[in-house]
């Protein structure tokens with residue numbers, strides 16, 4: 001246990017070394033104030049690690065847990081190789097729950113990335129209180145997005161109610177300034193695969209940062225993935241049809257700011273394409289949902305039907321098992337449950353079917369996806385479900401997806417349905 005004041009990095013969903021603003025802020029502060037102070041890092045991972053949803057299922061499926069563990073193992077290897085300090089683990093626990101793991105003496109500094117979800121904000125409020133009581137200094141850093149609201153010409157509480165309003169405000173505001181990035185050192189030759197990946201999964205990769213970087217290099221520079229993104233993004237099967245970066249963004253093994261900067265560099269060096277423009281637009285959707293989650297707090301989750309009993313709802317059981325009368329929806333549910341990944345197209349279809357065809361409460365479907373999705377992010381998941389339900393931000397009378405027509409259009413020869421049914 002440290003006795004002189006120390007520096008501590010609380011690692012949540014920021015499992016990377018490259019473009020990690022929280023870690024950089026800690027190093028700069030230490031160099032300026034106490035260059036000899038010991039450094040500790042505590043890897044706690046995401047909130048809700050060992051919790052269950054109100055409807056009984058754990059918030060993490062085994063596959064989602066394994067992906068997080070794989071990201072964390074990559075981070076631990078890189079951290080240890082670079083000899084950055086002592087690394088401790090305390091999964092799912094915030095600093096005020098670290099008793100027996102790390103006792104920080106008075107005057108120590110704790111650095112952490114700010115979260116966007118309500119649970120994360122609640123843990124931050126409690127950490128602030130605990131730190132004050134224990135004479136610790138806490139520094140919060142924005143580390144999950146390209147944007148930092150302190151650079152906007154409007155306040156977070158004035159975040160426009162729609163995505164289009166947000167995009168227009170940003171276009172009129174101060175242009176985005178990206179740092180001059182050095183290329184990351186930790187590239188792998190090719191992304192590693194998760195040993196237990198399903199043979200038909202569209203996302204077979206391990207969670208470590210080196211794999212994420214190698215994948216992005218391949219997507220942007222070595223294949224025509226980015227250039228052709230607009231044409232391929234509605235694909236359903238295989239790795240090449242979209243960016244496939246979301247699981248690494250969720251654990252923080254990949255910096256979205258660096259991905260954005262690489263796309264801008266691609267446009268400068270090889271020319272702008274519909275694909276590169278469209279890809280940045282999708283990253284902006286992620287940004288919008290992130291900041292909306294921060295601004296909206298518990299409202300993001302809508303009304304939670306606590307009395308809904310999934311095990312007694314035959315509609316729910318059929319949907320979750322992929323046993324509805326709709327073979328396109330069933331295929332999507334089989335893929336989701338077997339692999340933890342699903343294309344955006346299928347996510348929209350299965351969610352729309354759940355809400356509009358089966359008349360089930362959207363929060364239950366969102367929670368079921370939280371359990372399964374490797375790339376689960378509170379903001380994007382609940383934000384998209386609310387969007388399809390026509391509530392929350394971007395409100396409107398959403399037309400249900402016609403899943404039969406969608407299947408005809410996006411899976412004309414039935415390959416996707418045959419693969420997963």
Ligand SMILES: Cc1cc2nc3c(=O)[nH]c(=O)nc-3n(C[C@H](O)[C@H](O)[C@H](O)COP(=O)(O)OP(=O)(O)OC[C@H]3O[C@@H](n4cnc5c(N)ncnc54)[C@H](O)[C@@H]3O)c2cc1C
Nearest residue numbers: 242243244245246282283286344347375376377380381384
């Ligand atoms: C019901 C539903 C639930 C969803 N839940 C999640 C979730 O938990 N986590 C998550 O990351 N995405 C979620 N999405 C958004 C989207 O489906 C995934 O981001 C995308 O499929 C990930 O694959 P990709 O990296 O190949 O995306 P690409 O098509 O390559 O897009 C690049 C990136 O842009 C962002 N993006 C793209 N579309 C969206 C979108 N609609 N909303 C927000 N960001 C977007 C993601 O960060 C994505 O990685 C959900 C969508 C729906 C309809």
